Amino acid sequence: MRHTISALVLNQPGVLARVAGLFSGRGFNIESLCVAETLDPSISRMTIVTRGDDQVIEQVTKQLNKLIDVIKVVDFFNNDHVDREMMLVKVKAEMSFRAEILRITDIFRGKIVDVTPNSYTIEVSGDEDKIRAFMDLIKPMGIKEVVRTGKVAISRGSKAI
Amino acid sequence: MKRTGAQILLESLRLEGVDTVFGFPGGMVIDIYNELPNFPIRHILVRHEQAAVHAADGYARSSGRVGVCLVTSGPGATNTVTGIATAYMDSIPLVVFTGQVPTRLIGNDAFQEADIIGITRPCTKHSYLVKDIKDLARTVKEAFYIAQKGRPGPVLVDLPKDVIAGSTEFNYPESVHIKSYNPTYKGHRGQIQKAFKLILKANKPLIYAGGGVISSGASEELIALAKTLSIPVTNTLMGLGGFPGDHELSLGMLGMHGTYRANMAVTNCDLLIAVGARFDDRVTGKVDDFASSAKIVHIDIDPTSVSKSIRVDIPIVGDVKDVLRELNKLAKEEKGDWRGLRKEWLDQIFQWKSTYPLAYKQKDIIKPQYVVEKIYEITRGDAIISTEVGQNQMWTAQYYHFTRPRTLLTSGGLGTMGYGFPAAIGAQIAFPKKTVIDIAGDGSIQMNIQELATVAQYNLPVKIVILNNGYLGMVRQWQGLFYNKCYSQTSLDASPDFIKLAEAYGVVGLRATKPEEVVPTIEKALSISKAVIMEFIVEKEEDVYPMVPAGAPLREMLLA
Ligand SMILES: Cc1ncc(C[n+]2csc(CCOP(=O)(O)OP(=O)(O)O)c2C)c(N)n1
Numbered sequence: 001m002r003h004t005i006s007a008l009v010l011n012q013p014g015v016l017a018r019v020a021g022l023f024s025g026r027g028f029n030i031e032s033l034c035v036a037e038t039l040d041p042s043i044s045r046m047t048i049v050t051r052g053d054d055q056v057i058e059q060v061t062k063q064l065n066k067l068i069d070v071i072k073v074v075d076f077f078n079n080d081h082v083d084r085e086m087m088l089v090k091v092k093a094e095m096s097f098r099a100e101i102l103r104i105t106d107i108f109r110g111k112i113v114d115v116t117p118n119s120y121t122i123e124v125s126g127d128e129d130k131i132r133a134f135m136d137l138i139k140p141m142g143i144k145e146v147v148r149t150g151k152v153a154i155s156r157g158s159k160a161i
Numbered sequence: 162m163k164r165t166g167a168q169i170l171l172e173s174l175r176l177e178g179v180d181t182v183f184g185f186p187g188g189m190v191i192d193i194y195n196e197l198p199n200f201p202i203r204h205i206l207v208r209h210e211q212a213a214v215h216a217a218d219g220y221a222r223s224s225g226r227v228g229v230c231l232v233t234s235g236p237g238a239t240n241t242v243t244g245i246a247t248a249y250m251d252s253i254p255l256v257v258f259t260g261q262v263p264t265r266l267i268g269n270d271a272f273q274e275a276d277i278i279g280i281t282r283p284c285t286k287h288s289y290l291v292k293d294i295k296d297l298a299r300t301v302k303e304a305f306y307i308a309q310k311g312r313p314g315p316v317l318v319d320l321p322k323d324v325i326a327g328s329t330e331f332n333y334p335e336s337v338h339i340k341s342y343n344p345t346y347k348g349h350r351g352q353i354q355k356a357f358k359l360i361l362k363a364n365k366p367l368i369y370a371g372g373g374v375i376s377s378g379a380s381e382e383l384i385a386l387a388k389t390l391s392i393p394v395t396n397t398l399m400g401l402g403g404f405p406g407d408h409e410l411s412l413g414m415l416g417m418h419g420t421y422r423a424n425m426a427v428t429n430c431d432l433l434i435a436v437g438a439r440f441d442d443r444v445t446g447k448v449d450d451f452a453s454s455a456k457i458v459h460i461d462i463d464p465t466s467v468s469k470s471i472r473v474d475i476p477i478v479g480d481v482k483d484v485l486r487e488l489n490k491l492a493k494e495e496k497g498d499w500r501g502l503r504k505e506w507l508d509q510i511f512q513w514k515s516t517y518p519l520a521y522k523q524k525d526i527i528k529p530q531y532v533v534e535k536i537y538e539i540t541r542g543d544a545i546i547s548t549e550v551g552q553n554q555m556w557t558a559q560y561y562h563f564t565r566p567r568t569l570l571t572s573g574g575l576g577t578m579g580y581g582f583p584a585a586i587g588a589q590i591a592f593p594k595k596t597v598i599d600i601a602g603d604g605s606i607q608m609n610i611q612e613l614a615t616v617a618q619y620n621l622p623v624k625i626v627i628l629n630n631g632y633l634g635m636v637r638q639w640q641g642l643f644y645n646k647c648y649s650q651t652s653l654d655a656s657p658d659f660i661k662l663a664e665a666y667g668v669v670g671l672r673a674t675k676p677e678e679v680v681p682t683i684e685k686a687l688s689i690s691k692a693v694i695m696e697f698i699v700e701k702e703e704d705v706y707p708m709v710p711a712g713a714p715l716r717e718m719l720l721a
């Protein structure tokens with residue numbers, strides 16, 4: 001099962017290495033990892049997408065919590081939440097495809113952020129399904145390069161973690 | 162008044178109540194060594210940094226205080242890794258200070274630079290690189306706090322040379338608050354109630370007690386619970402001494418080389434109460450068959466230990482001492498004829514004990530088990546015993562009946578050969594008047610034999626018992642049982658003359674070759690106020706039994 005886990009951690013050197021080391025050392029997998037400062041600059045938030053059965057995920061969250069620099073861990077699996085990912089895609093844009101690419105981008109509320117005579121760079125964000133659907137449509141045009149941020153997630157409702 | 166980093170460090174240690182530091186100097190810590198004589202802290206100069214860490218570990222295990230080490234950067238630091246990993250696996254509180262190259266050179270492949278924080282990240286509870294002298298005092302305070310609180314463990318503090326040599330105002334913080342670290346001490350009362358209900362209902366309960374009983378100082382509470390409710394107790398290797406090995410409810414050790422009765426009791430119990438133990442694979446054998454007909458209650462301070470390798474019916478996260486105290490309160494209120502109720506179960510266990518007691522056949526050559534048995538008898542159990550790793554370790558666990566906590570020092574989790582001798586040094590420093598004995602193999606003792614110089618220098622009366630079987634015996638045993646007796650690379654053909662070696666270091670060497678020499682040799686050694694090596698030439702191919710082959714269910718013990 002795929003889980004999205006958020007961890008509030010002290011914003012200190014070495015924290016990322018500890019978290020990464022924990023995953024590699026214990027054979028947990030990381031599908032994506034996204035880290036940045038929070039409102040409080042002494043605290044960072046990590047969003048980790050990982051896979052495993054219930055027992056593995058239980059260990060992942062407990063082991064994360066055990067790290068001294070980790071303040072709080074939330075598994076969004078059974079928590080109503082919103083998640084988003086941002087992607088930048090560089091596609092071949094031959095004359096005959098340019099209009100079609102623009103249309104698809106528009107439908108997905110993407111943005112063209114860079115243009116050359118034979119390429120577009122598109123920015124799209126959304127949940128997993130949207131990102132996948134966009135990729136499926138754009139692939140036939142010829143993708144040169146893709147970068148994805150990995151997921152970030154936040155719970156629904158007024159409460160903060 | 163401004164103080165240098167070295168002064169701040171040493172003054173902080175003093176304020177933490179540190180009386181002894183185990184270490185070895187070098188260029189990056191020379192400023193600290195320069196200040197050392199001005200502080201009331203005893204420094205024990207070992208002969209290898211690995212031994213400094215094991216000695217600090219032995220000091221910590223035997224006394225319950227934090228063990229402290231000081232070593233230089235680069236090779237000094239990397240030499241500590243095995244010691245740190247050993248302490249980490251057994252949850253021993255240590256603070257290890259390592260020198261580091263000056264901050265401006267970090268990352269430059271400078272002379273004697275090693276990324277020791279990176280190297281030890283997976284085997285420390287936490288670590289710090291002090292980049293600013295202003296953080297030094299607080300870091301030391303936090304390091305000691307983290308090493309001891311919750312599940313204890315080693316903490317490493319890396320000290321760049323310029324930080325040590327710099328200066329600033331000194332203020333030692335009075336208290337520590339780390340917002341991201343709040344271990345749960347108080348067990349959940351509802352869970353404890355539930356566990357107690359299960360205990361009341363059980364017909365064949367069994368307590369499985371580990372090292373957590375010892376680190377939380379819960380031995381008395383454990384004895385009280387077992388006695389009040391007449392519940393038999395089996396110990397892990399780490400737990401030995403946490404419950405008196407000579408008590409009628411004691412089943413001895415369980416697991417791969419556990420007693421027949423302990424392993425049969427685990428297999429047949431209907432309630433297993435795990436107390437400060439972590440279901441290690443050497444304990445469980447085949448996990449699916451471990452206590453498979455029992456409900457399991459698991460009490461542990463570390464949430465990650467719970468449900469890690471085995472399903473648990475009632476987890477209770479908290480300090481073992483607190484939880485046992487609560488259970489004892491409930492037990493006191495419950496009147497019942499527990500002895501009567503348990504009679505059938507205890508009779509059954511007694512029968513297992515009499516069918517297959519721990520046994521060996523005495524011949525005209527010394528049996529290693531006999532040596533351990535005699536050490537137990539002669540010391541009347543009143544000694545601190547450390548072990549090396551291998552058969553020597555298992556025979557000690559089986560034949561020396563540890564009756565008090567903190568009297569066995571052994572590398573359980575990592576199984577580090579070379580641990581026992583330096584650990585004994587640490588214990589002897591903590592308890593100068595006590596008899597401290599390292600029960601060693603002829604292989605393991607050679608992994609830190611250089612520490613004979615340390616015992617000689619400080620006049621430490623540590624006793625070393627070498628069970629000399631001429632083999633890396635435990636590995637040979639596996640080769641014998643599971644690899645067609647192909648004794649590949651396990652024969653130790655060229656060991657030194659241990660007696661001459663002892664003499665070369667200025668300590669005493671005694672050798673026994675016949676069974677009748679065993680007792681006089683031990684008695685003589687114990688009467689000498691110096692360090693003594695006792696070498697016993699024992700049966701070469703004696704095996705440790707019972708033995709559960711790796712991965713087999715506990716009931717499938719090889720018995721001889
Ligand atoms: C540092 C280290 N290296 C290798 C091993 C693997 N090992 C476990 S027991 C053992 C044999 C130990 O021989 P000895 O000290 O003579 O003890 P004996 O089993 O003969 O009593 C070995 C090599 C280990 N535990 N630790």
Ligand SMILES: [Mg+2]
Binds near residue numbers: 604630632633634
């Ligand atoms: Mg041997």
